[in-house]
Amino acid sequence: MDTFNSTSTVFSKRATQLTSSAIREILKITERPEVISFAGGLPSPEGFPIPELRAAFDHVLATQGATALQYGRTEGYTPLREWVAQDLSRPGVSIDPEEVLIVSGSQQALDMLGKLFIDPGSRVLVEAPSYLGALQSFSMFEPQFQSVPTDAGGLIPESLTADLTQGARFIYVLPNFQNPTGRSLDLARRQALVQRCATLGLPIIEDDPYGELRYAGEPQPGLLELGRPVGATVIRLGTFSKVLAPGMRLGYVVAPREIISKLVQIKQATDLHTASVTQMAVFETIRHGFLKAHLPKVRALYQRQCGYMLDALRQYFPADASWTTPDGGMFIWVTLRSGIDTTELLSRAIARNVAFVPGAPFYAGVQAPANTLRLSFVTVPEDLIRQGVQVLGELIGPAQAAA
Incomplete structure (x- = not known):
């Protein structure tokens, strides 16, 4: 039986330079049911129009199969x-x-x-x-x-x-x-x-x-x-x-x-x-x-979820942290005080069953700041948003006075 020998297989230069997506690697961890994940940019399944799509597929296959x-x-x-x-x-x-x-x-x-x-x-x-x-x-x-x-x-x-x-x-x-x-x-x-x-x-x-x-x-x-x-x-x-x-x-x-x-x-x-x-x-x-009837429901859902996370950030994050307040979409960007490395913070957070995406992979052609992170809020229930943000706030620690 043939076996794959990585030492004798010649990949293209392009293939040897490939790296895995930082987010996809984190998502492997978030498959564990106990993990509160703010990592993936995943739309909420509550917004999936399953009955309408099922009916559309049935109609298309029945009439134009x-x-x-x-x-x-x-x-x-x-x-x-x-x-x-x-x-x-x-x-x-x-x-x-x-x-x-x-x-x-x-x-x-x-x-x-x-x-x-x-x-x-x-x-x-x-x-x-x-x-x-x-x-x-x-x-x-x-x-x-x-x-x-x-x-x-x-x-x-x-x-x-x-x-x-x-x-x-x-x-x-x-x-x-x-x-x-x-x-x-x-x-x-x-x-x-x-x-x-x-x-x-x-x-x-x-x-x-x-x-x-x-x-x-x-x-x-x-x-x-x-x-x-x-x-x-x-x-x-x-x-x-x-x-x-x-x-x-x-x-x-x-x-x-x-x-x-x-x-x-x-x-x-x-x-x-x-x-x-x-x-x-x-x-x-x-x-x-x-879509004119469907999207207002999705927008209302995402607005609620965003509000839950913003409330939790105000309650649990230190005063020297800052974050964006989006008018739409799925993400909040957080900047922590200088000296915090969010890649290291992620390791400690995962040990407490909370995941997010460090900010560094989102930069190219410039030195990436180590103290930023991305939070996605649309797929996590309110109680778990508050629980997860509280854990992160504890790991970040209290605000520090300016030097």
Whole structure:
């Protein structure tokens, strides 16, 4: 019988440089039922529309089964692409269905965009911190990451100087309830960002998985909507993971046709097309306005969960800790006093059956601060949120006077 010999197997250079996601490694620990997990960015199962999805799959298989189970167009199921185009069109900004590509989750889109834009050594601009899944995906193609300065309001558009952006292939931005910080860009910064990128000829990848999960404040126009009138190249990523269910693995890319054309070629070499039956069932679910009735319930649930965690942080964390107060999404970003290493804190927390994600893995192209962490609140009951935050507060210890 043949056996695998790791010493004689030659992997590609790319494969030898791969590392596991810090979050996925932590999630292995959180599978233990006794662990209170603030680690995973998992949507609440309470928001999964199981009866509606079951009925949609039944209907599609009963009425269009042969089509649903057959190979389909790489670009995606045409009625779903038309729905996405109509949903994103605004007065003065019309999206054509030919500018929409359906993908197997927006994580696939990140991989495809890396293949499209990044050569070894290419400069890629990212927020500091930024989404770990994007950093991991882009790293496959050996870019030179350049972090863009941020503050409490998120990315600072004025920092995009000609020197900083010289030779950059794109800037990757999460404008709404960013993962990991929960911050959002205000309208002035959005306008400044797209105008500056248009002037510099710098493409923007706008990743917006959480935009429909706003539960406070006023909705803001997307970068795609703001960018097209001023000539900015905006590539928008969206997903049905956060508004329906992540197990569907269904997302989309909206971009100029020449970019979509290249992404179609890349996708053909990747998986031919996204699952037809899933696309058709999702379209059947949402075609008559289901999300307008469904999403307010999800938003209300997440707002309650966020409130529970903010209350607990105020009660149990030391006075020298600070944290974000998101208007939507799933995350709170915590900054502890200097000298605390949250990777070491995680080890002690896991011993007390509490998990979170240290902040360091969310940084690229810059020295990561050791004293930050991300908390996700949407899947943990109120009593366990309070219990888990209390444990963390005890491990952090009381506030210390400034030196």
